[in-house]
Amino acid sequence: MSSDRMQRYGITVPLNAPLGEHPRLVRELTAAGYTDIWSAEVDGLDGFAPLTVAALADPGVRLGTAIVSPYTRGPATLAMSAASLAELAPGRFQLGIGSASQLIVESWNSAEFDRPYKRVRDTVRFLRAAFSGAKVTEEYETFSVRGFRLTRPPQVPPQILVAALREGMLRLAGREADGAIINWLSADDVRVVVPHVHAGGPGKEIVARIFVCPVDDPVLARSIGRRMITSYLNVPVYAEFHRWLGRGDVLKPMWDAWAAGDRKKALELVPDSLVDELLVHGSPERCRAQIQAYVDAGVTVPVLAVIDPRPDADPLEAALWLAPTA
Template sequence: MTSRWGMTVPLEGVPLLDQRAIIERMADQGYTDLWSAEAAATDAFTPLALASVWAPGLRLGTAIVPAYTRGPATLAMSAATLAAAAPGRFALGIGTSSNIIVERWNAIPFTEPYKKVRDTVRFLREALSGARVEADYDTFSVQGFTLGAVPAQVPPILVAALRPGMLRLAGREADGAVVNWLSAEDVRTVVPYVHGQGEGKEVVARIFVAPGADPETARGIGRRAISAYLNVPVYRAFHEWLGREELAPMWRAWDAGDRKGALAAVPDRVVDELVVHGPAEYCRERVAAYVENGVTTPVLAPIGPPGEDPAEVVRALAPRD
C-alpha cells in the first residue's frame, strides 16, 4: 500500500463549516493528504486554509489552481500565505484548466496554454524564493515584483498534465505532475513522460470513486461525469491520444448536438475503467493499482449518489494495512 492516501476537499453534501469534525478525524483514519479542486464551487485555497487548522498533521495541495484566473503576483501571494500557514505541508498544483472555465466563465482568452503554464512555473520559482522579479515572459510580463512575505519553506510546484508536452514540462521544470481522468492502466502510459525528465518526481492522481454503489447506479453517475468532462477539448484530446476509441460514438453525438445520445453512448467498460466503484475493499484495491503503476499520491474524489453520508464515505475509503 502507498505511504500516501489523499481525499478531495471540500466534501460534497455538507456545508463547508460543518466539515471540521470529519476532517479532524482523517489523520487517525489513515489519510495523509487533502487536495482541493477549483472549478465552479469553492476556490482552491479557502478549504485548505481551514484544514490547515482542523487537521495540522495532514499535507495540503491544490489540484489544481488555473494559471489564467489569477494574476502572477496574486497567485504567488496566495501560495505563500498557505505555505506560511502550513509550513512544509503545502504543495501548489497549477494547470491550464480548460477553455470552459477560463474563457466562458472568467472571460479570459485561453491562448498558448503550454507557454502560460511554463511561464507561471518559472515566475513562481523566482517569486516564492523572495527574488525581485523583473521579466518579460512569452505570455506575460512582471515588472519589479518582490513577495513581501516569503515562506520559510517554499512549497513544491506541480503541473496538471495530460499529454506528452505538459507531462514533460511537469518533470523538467516542476516538482511533478497532477493527472486526472485516467485508468490505473493508463498510468503506465503517462508516468514515463514525467520521470524521463528527472528522478524523484511526484505524480498526484485524482481518482473518481463511488464506493458501495450498485453497478447500475455507479455507471449512471459515471456516464454523466464522463460526458460532462471528456467532451471538453483538453480531455477529449487526452483520451484520443490514449487511444480510447470506444468514446468516438459519444464524441460524434456531442458534436452533433445530441446530448442524450452522447450520454447513452458511453460504454460500461469505459465507466468501469475511469470510475472506481463497488465495495470499499475493491475500491481500495483499484486505487492500489494506480500506485503500483506509478502514482505516488492517490487522491480520492467521491462522486457517489446524492444523499450519501460524506463521513461514512471517508470512513469506508480509508486505507487498510
C-alpha cells in the same frame, strides 16, 4: 490497504458539508488514515480557503491544490495566495497549477485560453523566482512582471506540481516542476504517462485524482459514470488526451452524438467497459484494490474524489469506507 505500500492517501475537498464543519471532518479523516487534503477549484469554493481550514484543523495534514489556474489569478496574486498557505503549513503544502479549460478560463472568467503550455511554463518559472524572495522584473513569453517582490516569502517554498495530460505538459511537469497531477485516466494509463514525467528526472511526484463511487450497484455506478464521462471528455483538452491514449475509436460515437446535440444518445454510447476503466466503483474492498492498482502503476499520491449518490448521505461515511484503516 497495506500501510507499508501506501504512505500517502488523499481526499478531495470541499466535502458535501458547510465549510464551517470541515475542521471536524478533517480531523476524522486524518484519524482514519487520510494523510492529504487536496482542493478542487471549479465552480464551487476556491482552491485555497478549504486548505486553510484544513491546515488549522490538523497541524500534520498535507495539503495541495489540484488545481488552480494561472489564467484566473494574476501572477503576483497567485504567488501571494500560495505563500500564505505555505507560511501556515510549512513543508506540508504543494501548489498544483494547471491551464484548466476553455470553459473555466474563457466562458466563466473572461480570459483568453491562449498558449496553455507556455502560460503554465512561464508561471512555474515566475513562481520559482517569487518564492525565493527575489525582485522579479521579467518579460515572459505569455505575461510580464515588473518589480514584484514577495515581502513574506515562504521559509519553506512549496513544491510546484503541474496538471498534465499529454506528452508536452507531462514532460514540462518533470523537467521544470516537482511532478505532475493527473486525472481522468485508468490505472493502466498511468503506465503510459508516468515515463514522460520521469524523463525530467527521478523522484518526481505523481498525484492522481481518482473518481470513486463505493456502491455495490454497477447499474447505478455506470449511470453516474456515463454522465461524468460525457461532461468531461467532450471538453477539448480531455478529448485530445483520450485520443492520445488511443481511445478515439471508442469515444467517437459519443463525441458525434454530443456534437449533434443528442445528449441522450451520447450517454447511451458510452460503453460499460470505458466507465469501468475510468470510474472506480463497487464494494469498498474492491475500490481499495483498484486504488492500489494506480499506486502500483506509479502514482505516489492517490487523491480520492468520492461520489456518494445516496440522498442526504453523511458527508464522511463513504470516505470512511475507503479509508486505509477501514
